[in-house]
Amino acid sequence: MAESSKPIFYVTTPIYYVNDVPHIGHAYTTIIADALARFKRLSGEDVFFLTGTDEHGQKVEKAATERGLKPLEHVDQMVVRFKDLWKALNISYDFFIRTTQPIHEKGVQKIFKKLKDKGDIYKGTYKGWYCVSDENFLAEDVPLEEEGYKICPDCGKKANVVSEECYFFKLSAYQKPLLEFYAKNPTFVRPQSRMNEVTSFCRQGLKDLSITRTTVKWGIPVSDDPEHTIYVWFDALHNYLTGIGYDWNMERYKKFWPATIHLIGKDILRFHAIFWPAFLMAAGFPLPQTVYGHGWWLKDETKMSKSKGNVLDPNLILKTFGADPLRYFLLREIPIGLDGNFSHEGFLHRVNSDLANDLGNLIHRTLTMIQSYFKGKIEEMDNEESGDRELRLAFEGLKEKAFVLYNEYALNKALEEIWVYINLVNKYLADNEPWKLARDKTKRKRLGRILYQAAAAIRGISYLLFPIMPESSEKIWGFLGEEKGLTEEFFSELKFENLNQEHKIKEHKPLFPRVSLKDFLKEEAAQPHQDKREEKMEYISFDEFKKMDLRVGEVIKAEKVEGTDKLLKLEVDIGTEKRTMVAGMADVYSPEDLIGKKVIVIVNLKPALIRGIESQGMLLAAEVEEKAFLPSFDRDIPSGTKVR
Numbered sequence: 001m002a003e004s005s006k007p008i009f010y011v012t013t014p015i016y017y018v019n020d021v022p023h024i025g026h027a028y029t030t031i032i033a034d035a036l037a038r039f040k041r042l043s044g045e046d047v048f049f050l051t052g053t054d055e056h057g058q059k060v061e062k063a064a065t066e067r068g069l070k071p072l073e074h075v076d077q078m079v080v081r082f083k084d085l086w087k088a089l090n091i092s093y094d095f096f097i098r099t100t101q102p103i104h105e106k107g108v109q110k111i112f113k114k115l116k117d118k119g120d121i122y123k124g125t126y127k128g129w130y131c132v133s134d135e136n137f138l139a140e141d142v143p144l145e146e147e148g149y150k151i152c153p154d155c156g157k158k159a160n161v162v163s164e165e166c167y168f169f170k171l172s173a174y175q176k177p178l179l180e181f182y183a184k185n186p187t188f189v190r191p192q193s194r195m196n197e198v199t200s201f202c203r204q205g206l207k208d209l210s211i212t213r214t215t216v217k218w219g220i221p222v223s224d225d226p227e228h229t230i231y232v233w234f235d236a237l238h239n240y241l242t243g244i245g246y247d248w249n250m251e252r253y254k255k256f257w258p259a260t261i262h263l264i265g266k267d268i269l270r271f272h273a274i275f276w277p278a279f280l281m282a283a284g285f286p287l288p289q290t291v292y293g294h295g296w297w298l299k300d301e302t303k304m305s306k307s308k309g310n311v312l313d314p315n316l317i318l319k320t321f322g323a324d325p326l327r328y329f330l331l332r333e334i335p336i337g338l339d340g341n342f343s344h345e346g347f348l349h350r351v352n353s354d355l356a357n358d359l360g361n362l363i364h365r366t367l368t369m370i371q372s373y374f375k376g377k378i379e380e381m382d383n384e385e386s387g388d389r390e391l392r393l394a395f396e397g398l399k400e401k402a403f404v405l406y407n408e409y410a411l412n413k414a415l416e417e418i419w420v421y422i423n424l425v426n427k428y429l430a431d432n433e434p435w436k437l438a439r440d441k442t443k444r445k446r447l448g449r450i451l452y453q454a455a456a457a458i459r460g461i462s463y464l465l466f467p468i469m470p471e472s473s474e475k476i477w478g479f480l481g482e483e484k485g486l487t488e489e490f491f492s493e494l495k496f497e498n499l500n501q502e503h504k505i506k507e508h509k510p511l512f513p514r515v516s517l518k519d520f521l522k523e524e525a526a527q528p529h530q531d532k533r534e535e536k537m538e539y540i541s542f543d544e545f546k547k548m549d550l551r552v553g554e555v556i557k558a559e560k561v562e563g564t565d566k567l568l569k570l571e572v573d574i575g576t577e578k579r580t581m582v583a584g585m586a587d588v589y590s591p592e593d594l595i596g597k598k599v600i601v602i603v604n605l606k607p608a609l610i611r612g613i614e615s616q617g618m619l620l621a622a623e624v625e626e627k628a629f630l631p632s633f634d635r636d637i638p639s640g641t642k643v644r
């Protein structure tokens, strides 16, 4: 195929927040992208696969400060975790973009300027609520809580008030062009249900979007007004242009833009299906073909996410099983648009039954029989029409179906079809019982034919599985004595008859050993665990503990601290004296609730000035979702009693 006539396939993942610990959810998007990229390469298309990390913004700035590092030092350390995971998962990306790279920053500044010069970006003042965790401006209709603040509807965290001068993007001007574009391109957003969601959101009207901050320093400065840094989402979305070379490798950019498919999770659909095409329209870029919003991996029925503390670390599975079983499970278990529940039980069940039993046994027994009955030489000794063309014909049908399903991004269906075929081959062996034929010298030709058929089927299966299980597929290919690499054969050349009969099959090991849930859980329990906030446990010695003077006290006075929502000023009798303390619990307790209550106090904590009041100690409380709850005693304990 001539270089220029190859179809282009440009696939992207979202760029991940560099602060996050990569988990199964992040791995999912990236594995889908990888499987598509590999399939398209086999199909002879010219592929570019982009992934990367989102490294600016308030969340990163805050995390770096907490670690006592400069933001760039912090992100340089964090990015490694993503790169390592992608390596362990065999992710074949062509470029890894980081939004702190100068090639990206310059491109974003250039586009920003272009829009500003054109009048699509203008200066104003933003007053509203901002969620740092999601780096998102809250819609005006998000209700105000009784306590006087707003909760981010996406992540459930408290939002902050922002009131500052900023630049706005004229999103409102793009409502009509966007609706026209959706009408002309009904598959721009997939699956269909998500297209409907986007269209109806857009129909309700679009407000201009604040796209710079003056209070966040960790961002790309606006080139002629550097007090302003560019809003992380405006910055991040443009990675899809800069990552293929916009403004620094124009030849490559021209070759690959517009993107064929942006793979994203459904949580970031509006950014990709509304803001992104609007930015592109404004700057005069062609629009991407498809934004595919996949579902979420849930743990115990809620979205797996760092802030909820329910993330599953893929590294344990990778250590025990390698990449392919995880890749297989994630892509097989759910269709791309739907949510799925992840459990280790579900994972092991599928891997043991589909990989160890169905596929693993088929390969193992076929290759073992060829070794022992034919000294490893695969020969189709009886190639006359002997009535069992079933595997050959079924393979032709499978190949066609798999091609269509892969092209429709229906990866779980492609796998289902491949497994129907695997089971057909298993049944073929069970029905023909080659192990019995081997005992009868007159049946040798028949035996050769059966094993040839099975080996040819396995070769075809390994090829079709390659996009999803690249490592195992290459191994199987190698076991069959293939000399050229699997990826050197184009999809159009793949044939049942292509099995190389000239070479001996090689030594093989079982590819997918069975692992029992009990053993796996034992292994999991042996891993060093981190608590829900991913903080490492730091031990203190008993002597250090003894330094803390904890006492029972009684609240004798309580009042709200003027001008605050959360603070109470308390007077606490600690037996020997009365102390003034400031406690952040007015959102849970009213002053009257506390008077007469017995509490536990650290009495030798260094006094601190809070809102001009000297707080001479601290109450112990359990913290649940940023609210403080006091412990209680099951009997009356005198004030001043030591707590150990």
Ligand code: MSP
Pocket (backbone or CB within 6 Å): 013, 014, 015, 016, 017, 020, 024, 025, 026, 028, 029, 054, 236, 237, 238, 239, 263, 264, 265, 266, 267, 268, 295, 296, 297, 298, 303, 304, 305
């Ligand atoms: N940085 C932004 C994306 C900017 S793209 C221009 C962001 N990053 S993220 O790290 O929070 O999430 C990125 C993606 O990770 C989500 O859209 C989704 O694709 C994936 N997932 C994160 N948690 C997930 C699950 N629990 N399940 C499946 N995928 C989810 O948003």
